[in-house]
Amino acid sequence: MCSPEVARVVSDRIKKEGLPQVSRRNFLRFGGMTAAGLAVASAVPFRAARAQEMAEIVDLSHVFGTNVPTYVPTDVATRETTVNVKDNGFYIQRWSFGEHTGTHMDIPAHFIEDGETVDNYAIGNFVSTAVVIDISAKAADEPNATLDVSDIEAWEAANGEIPAGALVCLYSGWESKWADVAAFRGDPGDGSLNFPGFGAEACTFLTTERDIHGIAVDTLSLDPGNSATFDAHYTILGAGKYGIENVANLGAIAGKAATVIVGVPRWESGSGGPCRVMAMV
Amino acid sequence: MCSPEVARVVSDRIKKEGLPQVSRRNFLRFGGMTAAGLAVASAVPFRAARAQEMAEIVDLSHVFGTNVPTYVPTDVATRETTVNVKDNGFYIQRWSFGEHTGTHMDIPAHFIEDGETVDNYAIGNFVSTAVVIDISAKAADEPNATLDVSDIEAWEAANGEIPAGALVCLYSGWESKWADVAAFRGDPGDGSLNFPGFGAEACTFLTTERDIHGIAVDTLSLDPGNSATFDAHYTILGAGKYGIENVANLGAIAGKAATVIVGVPRWESGSGGPCRVMAMV
Numbered sequence: 001m002c003s004p005e006v007a008r009v010v011s012d013r014i015k016k017e018g019l020p021q022v023s024r025r026n027f028l029r030f031g032g033m034t035a036a037g038l039a040v041a042s043a044v045p046f047r048a049a050r051a052q053e054m055a056e057i058v059d060l061s062h063v064f065g066t067n068v069p070t071y072v073p074t075d076v077a078t079r080e081t082t083v084n085v086k087d088n089g090f091y092i093q094r095w096s097f098g099e100h101t102g103t104h105m106d107i108p109a110h111f112i113e114d115g116e117t118v119d120n121y122a123i124g125n126f127v128s129t130a131v132v133i134d135i136s137a138k139a140a141d142e143p144n145a146t147l148d149v150s151d152i153e154a155w156e157a158a159n160g161e162i163p164a165g166a167l168v169c170l171y172s173g174w175e176s177k178w179a180d181v182a183a184f185r186g187d188p189g190d191g192s193l194n195f196p197g198f199g200a201e202a203c204t205f206l207t208t209e210r211d212i213h214g215i216a217v218d219t220l221s222l223d224p225g226n227s228a229t230f231d232a233h234y235t236i237l238g239a240g241k242y243g244i245e246n247v248a249n250l251g252a253i254a255g256k257a258a259t260v261i262v263g264v265p266r267w268e269s270g271s272g273g274p275c276r277v278m279a280m281v
Numbered sequence: 282m283c284s285p286e287v288a289r290v291v292s293d294r295i296k297k298e299g300l301p302q303v304s305r306r307n308f309l310r311f312g313g314m315t316a317a318g319l320a321v322a323s324a325v326p327f328r329a330a331r332a333q334e335m336a337e338i339v340d341l342s343h344v345f346g347t348n349v350p351t352y353v354p355t356d357v358a359t360r361e362t363t364v365n366v367k368d369n370g371f372y373i374q375r376w377s378f379g380e381h382t383g384t385h386m387d388i389p390a391h392f393i394e395d396g397e398t399v400d401n402y403a404i405g406n407f408v409s410t411a412v413v414i415d416i417s418a419k420a421a422d423e424p425n426a427t428l429d430v431s432d433i434e435a436w437e438a439a440n441g442e443i444p445a446g447a448l449v450c451l452y453s454g455w456e457s458k459w460a461d462v463a464a465f466r467g468d469p470g471d472g473s474l475n476f477p478g479f480g481a482e483a484c485t486f487l488t489t490e491r492d493i494h495g496i497a498v499d500t501l502s503l504d505p506g507n508s509a510t511f512d513a514h515y516t517i518l519g520a521g522k523y524g525i526e527n528v529a530n531l532g533a534i535a536g537k538a539a540t541v542i543v544g545v546p547r548w549e550s551g552s553g554g555p556c557r558v559m560a561m562v
Contacts, residue, residue, distance in 0.1 A: 059404045065549040079549065082379060085394040090514075091552045092391070096377040098363060102546070110373070113366040123340045123559060233371075263544005263557035265383070268346040268360065271372045276544035276556070278404060 060260065060277035062178055062248045064102040069184040069246075071193070071220045077101050097274070105264045105272040106222065106243040111233050116240065118270035125242070128167035128213040130258040130279060131155065132250055136173035139196045143186045144224040145172070146199035152206070164211040167260045171250040172196040175218045178248070186225050193225035200231035207239035216244035216260075216277070244277060253279045341541065341558035343459055343529045345383040350465040350527075352474070352501045358382050378555070386545045386553040387503065387524040392514050397521065399551035406523070409448035409494040411539040411560060412436070413531055417454035420477045424467045425505040426453065427480035433487070445492040448541045452531040453477040456499045459529070467506050474506035481512035488520035497525035497541075497558070525558060534560045 062068065066077050077097035085091045100106070108115030133155050139145040147170045156162060174195055177183040186194030196219055206212050215222060215236055222232040222243045236243050244262060264275035343349065347358050358378035366372045381387070389396030414436045420426040428451045437443060455476055458464040467475030477500055487493050496503060496517055503513040503524045517524050525543060545556035 057405050057408055059547075061547050063400045063547045063549050085390075085392065090392050092380050093548070093550065093552060094377065094379045095548070095554075096375065098375045099373050109366075111366065111371050119344045124338045126557075126559070127338055127561070261542055261544065261559075263542065263546075263559070265544075265546070265555040265557050266340075266342050266344045267374070267376070268344050269374065271374060273376075274546040276407075276546050278407070278542075278544070280408070 056281045058249060058252050058258070058279040058281055060247050060249050060253075060279055061103040061275070062175075062246055064274050067181070068102055069178065069181045069220060070101060072098075075101065099267060099271050099273040100245070102274050103244070103246045103248065103277055104274045105262065106233065106237060106245065107270065107272045108237045108240055108242070109269075110271040111230070111237045115237060117267075118264055118272055119266040119268050121242070125213045126262040126264065128165055128260050128262075129163050130169060130253055130256075130260045131159075131162050131166045132169045132171050132254040134171045134254050135196060136171060139172040139174070143194035143196065144226040145196045146224055147196070147202050148199045149201050149205050152202060162206075162210045162212065166210070166212045167214050167216055167244070167262075168206060168212055169216040169247065169250050169260075170196065170198060170218065171254050172218055173251070175248050175250065178246075185220065193220070195219040195221070195225040197224035197227065198222055198232040198236075199224075200229075200235065203232045203235035207235055207241060212241060214242040214244065216247045216250075218247050218250050219245070221245060242272070244275070247277055253281055256281050337562045339530060339533050339539070339560040339562055341528050341530050341534075341560055342384040342556070343456075343527055345555050348462070349383055350459065350462045350501060351382060353379075356382065380548060380552050380554040381526070383555050384525070384527045384529065384558055385555045386543065387514065387518060387526065388551065388553045389518045389521055389523070390550075391552040392511070392518045396518060398548075399545055399553055400547040400549050402523070406494045407543040407545065409446055409541050409543075410444050411450060411534055411537075411541045412440075412443050412447045413450045413452050413535040415452045415535050416477060417452060420453040420455070424475035424477065425507040426477045427505055428477070428483050429480045430482050430486050433483060443487075443491045443493065447491070447493045448495050448497055448525070448543075449487060449493055450497040450528065450531050450541075451477065451479060451499065452535050453499055454532070456529050456531065459527075466501065474501070476500040476502070476506040478505035478508065479503055479513040479517075480505075481510075481516065484513045484516035488516055488522060493522060495523040495525065497528045497531075499528050499531050500526070502526060523553070525556070528558055534562055537562050 066079055070076055075098045077095065079093045079095050082094050083090060083092050105118060107118040107121055109117045133147055133151050135145055135147050135151055197217060198215060222236060223230050258279040258281045260277060260279050262275050262277050264273060267273040347360055351357055356379045360374045360376050363375050364371060364373050386399060388399040388402055390398045414428055414432050416426055416428050416432055478498060479496060503517060504511050539560040539562045541558060541560050543556050543558050545554060548554040
């Protein structure tokens with residue numbers, strides 16, 4: 001153990017010189033063990049809010065890593081350990097990445113000049129009713145399969161009209177390919193991309209005939225891999241909505257009533273950016 | 282408009298060479314106008330999940346920017362625009378930052394060797410009952426004021442025992458100083474830091490006598506600015522819990538029943554990292 005005087009010198013050095021170095025206090029390592037308090041909530045005005053009553057939180061996000069599939073092959077994230085517990089007393093990494101890496105958001109400014117950026121986009125739009133439309137059967141036969149108006153009609157025939165405030169999620173089954181970069185990109189070896197996405201007419205329908213918050217895909221792009229015109233991007237972002245790409249685990253919530261929450265940091269002037277997507281089921 | 286052939290060449294170039302350049306389709310700019318669908322949810326099996334029924338989502342996050350206060354003055358975020366809509370057809374920024382910048386999470390690995398990292402920390406812990414303890418009165422008199430066991434006792438006397446699964450939030454009023462880096466750091470000009478934080482005994486109480494998810498502060502550190510021993514960090518992270526620093530807007534939810542959701546991207550091997558903190562009130 002350091003003396004208080006030494007600890008003070010070390011602390012001051014962190015604050016003034018920017019070289020993190022703290023003493024370690026092993027006696028305070030509790031190893032994760034805590035005595036569970038017996039919460040008594042009756043007969044008091046305070047209560048847990050309703051979200052607490054929900055049974056399950058499902059993670060719809062991939063790990064944000066340095067070896068994940070990207071739309072532009074050279075646009076990868078990097079990370080370096082700047083300090084570590086053993087040598088410095090604590091651990092921090094420094095990251096560098098483009099905003100459209102990993103499970104991330106596309107916001108209007110990504111394609112629309114003077115479109116809204118992510119930092120000040122209305123936060124209420126990030127809590128949405130999940131509408132998961134399963135096109136995995138046709139995606140198994142045709143990599144560039146699209147979610148079409150007919151798929152929306154079939155979903156609505158079974159479930160009722162897409163509710164206001166929905167996040168319409170394309171489930172293609174592509175999430176299972178995530179660990180294999182070439183397979184996820186659908187690259188047969190010639191550099192081309194082949195994976196499912198939203199069809200142009202479906203996006204027009206959703207932005208004119210329904211009142212959605214946004215759309216989400218379990219692939220690299222809102223548009224199918226073979227798109228040269230980016231209709232889904234222009235239509236969704238042009239309508240002031242947002243998209244989420246590289247969503248994980250949609251199969252776990254397909255067919256269930258769920259609320260999807262998108263926790264996207266307020267990236268300054270951001271065109272979107274890495275986020276955490278979670279479902280309350 | 283480009284011809285389909287030109288668009289194809291451009292698209293292929295993006296996918297293979299990494300130089301984003303797309304055609305612009307102004308005719309698809311809908312200007313954010315949509316026809317609101319009239320959702321008819323009765324007599325169909327699909328329904329909005331309960332979180333949708335909540336009235337208000339409150340943002341508890343600051344903008345993640347390049348000029349925000351940081352604990353280590355040299356540890357600032359940078360961003361650069363790599364492509365823009367006018368010249369390239371779309372807009373992306375590239376970021377570089379340390380994990381402990383802006384509104385962000387501290388996870389056990391930040392101080393505890395072999396502690397849990399943020400990418401695989403149990404997601405259920407990121408949905409918590411808000412317990413906001415207001416120490417703004419004493420913080421106005423003493424910058425390094427601490428949230429003490431007596432403050433917890435006073436809160437429990439009024440509200441009942443802190444419920445299991447709580448995020449205990451220190452509200453000092455410091456959020457109003459955010460735009461003034463020196464004021465937020467509490468630096469009188471000598472490089473020292475002075476701001477409120479959690480007291481050591483309060484952290485021991487919360488991790489042994491109550492069953493919390495974590496703690497949050499509206500300042501730069503879980504510990505007060507004049508701490509040389511980082512007791513709050515060691516106690517909370519050592520118990521396998523997490524902390525959130527630089528939380529905003531706690532004044533808006535103090536005294537209300539609220540659920541706090543922390544959307545932290547799954548930073549690979551992360552010691553924590555930038556996140557979005559939101560409350561459902």
